[in-house]
Amino acid sequence: MTPTSDSPTTRRAEALYSVQGLWCTSCALAVEAQLKRLPGIGAASVHYPSATLLVEGEPEALDEPRLAAAVRRLGYRLGPPEAVADAEARLDAESRYLTLRLLMAVAFGMWTMLASLLIYVGAMPSPRLELVMAWVSGAFALPVVSYVAFPFYRAGWRTARARRPGMDALVSLGALTAVGVSLWLLSRGSAEVYFDTAVMLVTLLLVGRLVETLCRHRGLRALQALHQPPAEVQRWGRNGWQPCPLAAVAVGDRLRIERGETLPLDGILQDDEALLDLAPLTGESAPRRCLPGDAVAAGCRNLGAALVLEVSAAMGECRLDRLREQMWWQQARKGELQRLADRFAGWLSPLAVVLALLTLVATWLAGVPTEESWVRALSVLVVACPCAVGLAIPLAGLAGSGQALERGVVMRDPGAFETLARIRSAAFDKTGTLTAGEPQVQAMHTVAGLPDAELLALASVAARGSEHPLARAVRRYVQDVQDIKDARGAQDAGAGGELEVVQAEEVGGRGRRVSLGDGRELLLGSRAWLAAQGVATEQAADSGESEVLLACDGTVLARFTLGETALPGTAETLAELRRHGLALALISGDRAPAVRRLADAVGMKAEECYAGRSPEAKAKLLAAMPQPSLYVGDGLNDVVGLATASVGVAPLGANSTVQEGASVALLKPGVGGVEVAWSLARRTRRVMRQNLVLSGVYNLLALGLAVAMPIPPLVAVLAMVASSLSVVANSARLAWGEDEACGAREDGQLTERLAAAP
Incomplete structure (x- = not known):
């Protein structure tokens, strides 16, 4: 609750x-x-x-x-x-249930149809044989209109008890009326029966239900694509690593994940570095190297040696579990179009019953034979079944949400889904949104004449064990350089052996002092801190970049410049949004030089950049942008902006508070999901409106025609089912429409992952 x-x-x-x-x-x-x-x-x-x-x-x-x-x-x-898994089992059971009844309907119904066809074409040599054939038609129709059609009668009775009669009530009335009129005609010696109408109505509706169930199966595949954890894991205990049920694992326990296994729970990486394939969770094409202390999420695959993680979220409380729950909440809420469809279907069924009774009375008073009056009333009941109206919005919404989740976007609010299709402006935070949120080494400038290999070895030792973001960035840079050299088979001279660390001391936020076994002392930190330690440093220009200096025994050896790099695909996404006419803005609390540098890298104009903005200033800017607006931000300072914007988007790695307040959450790094979500929202809303218009126009026209002129009940059945199937097919077009377009891109990503894996 x-x-x-x-x-x-x-x-x-x-x-x-x-x-x-x-x-x-x-x-x-x-x-x-x-x-x-x-x-x-x-x-x-x-x-x-x-x-x-x-x-x-x-x-x-x-x-x-x-x-x-x-x-x-x-x-x-x-x-x-x-x-x-339970939903899948339920849909499997429903599919078997529908298939069994459909097979029975076909097996008995085809003889009913054959007998009726012989009567219609006048193939019987005498009226007596036509009457016999009519009784045969009714006999074969009996299992269909009793056992096979029972779920329609049961649902019709339930909805009538709730004073909300709908499609099943009309189907039940239509089938029973067709059988009743046929029996009445048989009692009068007439062979013009309508058992085939009842059989066709039940059979075709069962076909529609089965197709709809299969579409719901596809919608569940997006949720199934999220990680399904193993039943048993290796947990550290008093006697070493022991098998343990996943449900018994608590926060703080240590788990061992072998090479090739998938992380079962969220946790903190312990002891050693790890190489993880995040593609199942984020879609990243290349593996990511994680350092001890990094947070890792369930669903990632271990590509390196066995790793150890300390559990930070128990079973049912991981990030993927929260995403599933968000999907449940999103699906249960109704948007504006769904509420409109419900209101339309709510008054359509009572209207159909009233029109059927009026048609029966009016045609009988006009002198139309009683038999024909009942047939006209039956046609009105059949054509008015609001199957298509009821399916118009839910199936399109399910298909759109499933397609979005498969492409790394969680739509948490269907109302926002509809608003997202109409946005006119999009604004972005900088750090953690357009960038990875962590600094990266841009370059290493050598000051002393030492070989690069030795400098990198010293820098790695100096940064080892530090939790400071700049020191961790230096260590990642050293490891990346070494990985590239290893891949090329390069051998570095002068790298030396493993350096022994005697003592390490970190001065919070300023630097790190490391004493080596050979007597040397390393300093890694800011220029001001090194100067305070007596190291001679030059005055640096204010370029807006961060820097880390490495010194040994009072002499500066190297300078590392650090900055933020735009996430891959950012420039292309922003260009695509601009091409479609959206107004863009980059709103950040960072300094102007850093904002301008990133803007130049992603192709944003100077007038679209706003630096040094407080959370309240961000909200004012968003309120002044063309509406509806969209804002993407990841930190607590973005909460006010996310609430101000018409649609708030939380990127991958966003603060938990931001994720709870955002209408859309991205599962892949970068902002490419924004363009995906916007495009899918537009397509989904278009399909919803098409479904609603198609179903509404059909029901109104069909009702008018059935009241105004005689329509054979069998034709009414076919028209009603065709309308429902058209809505299902249109929604399926949304779900499958981009498969071919995405296929080549997904194949390319798979190739990249395989090539990057060790």
Whole structure:
């Protein structure tokens, strides 16, 4: 349960559950209506494709047994949010259930259709044989309209009890009316029966349900792509490394991860360096070298020697677990278009029943034969089934969210999904957003005449064990240079053996003093600190760059200049957003020289850069930008800006508070996900509107035609099913539309990862 307000007079909370036994979108609307009538419940939203329920109201009103009892009265079951494996098992069971009934419908229904066809084409030599064939048609239709169609009757009754009759109520009325009219005609000796209409209605709707279930399967694959941890891990105990169930691992435990294994939990790297493949989590093409003390996340694969990590998050509390939970919350909420579709479907079913009764009475009073009057009323019921309306928005939203997650973007708010499609401006923080957030060595300037290999060895020893970002950057630089030389097979002369460290002392925030076994003393730190230690240094120009100096026995050996480098793909992403007409801005609290240098690197104009801005100033700038606006930021100083912008985006590695407040979270480094999210949001919203217009126009036109003129019930069935399948196909186009375009890019990334792996 999540609180949404702290005010004593307006205390509100939210709770997330799953609902078992849903058969269609009408079932979802019935559950919503049932819960909204409970005292203390302000809102209830059911996302049918994922069977997820979001309830909002007073905290004491959200008690699970109370809600479960209300849902149980309709014949459904309430439980905690499903794990991915449970959802997959549920959809597998639904698929088998639908397939079995569909096979029965086809096996018996084809004989019903054949018997009806013989009657329609006049193949029977006498009226008596036509009547016999009509009875045969009804006999074969009996299993279909009883056993196969039972789930429609059950769902129709449940939704009627909740006073929210929907598609299943109309389907049930249509099928039973077709059977009733046929039996009445048989009792009068007429062979013009409509058993084939009932059979076709049930069969084609089952086909539509099966196709829809398969689409929901695809939507779950995005969640399945997130890491599934092993059941057992190696944990350090009194007797060394011992196998242990993952569920028994607690925060602070130490785990051993062998080469090729995937990290099961979030943790802190211990003892030695590690080479990790972050592609399963972030999509990075090249492995990343991590140092002791670095935070590592579950889902990364160990490419180097066995590593040890100290667990920082237990099972169910890792970053990937939080992402799954965010997906559940996102799916349960409804956007503007979904609420519009629900309202339309809510009044469409009662309207269809009223129009069917009016058609029956009006045609009978106009002198139309009773048989034809019933057939006209039956056609009205069939064409009005709001299947397409109910599926128009959820399937498109599920397809869009799944596609986004597969490409490294978590859409946490469907309302923001719709707003994101209309943004006119985008602003970005600098450090941690357009850059990695950690300084990197830009160059090493040699002052003494020592070989580079020896200087690098001394710098590595001086920086070893330091937690200061600049010292860690120096150590990474040394290791990267060594990796390149190793890959080329280069042999460095003068590197010497392993240097022995006798004593190491770090002066917080200023530098580090290291005494070697051969009597030499190394100093690694700022120019001012080295000067204070009696080392002669030159006056440096203010270039806006950070620097670290290395000295040995009072003599400066090398100077390392450090700065921030734009993340790969940043310039291309910003250029693409500008090409589509978005106004861009770089808003940072950093110094102007650093901001200008980064802006030049990513292709931003001087008038688009704002340096030295406080959090409040960032918010004012965002409010003045063309609306709706988007802001990407990773730190606590960006929280106000994220709240001010129409859509807030949290990049990979953002502060936990930022991640909770952002509407969109990126799983891959860089801001390329912003362009992906914007593009997918536009496509998804376009498909949602297309689905809604198609389904709405169909239902209104079909109702008007069925009331105004005779339409054979079988034609009405085919038209209704075609409308539903068109919505499913349009949503599937969203899910599969970019597969081919992304295929080459993904193949290239895979090739790069394989080439970079040792």
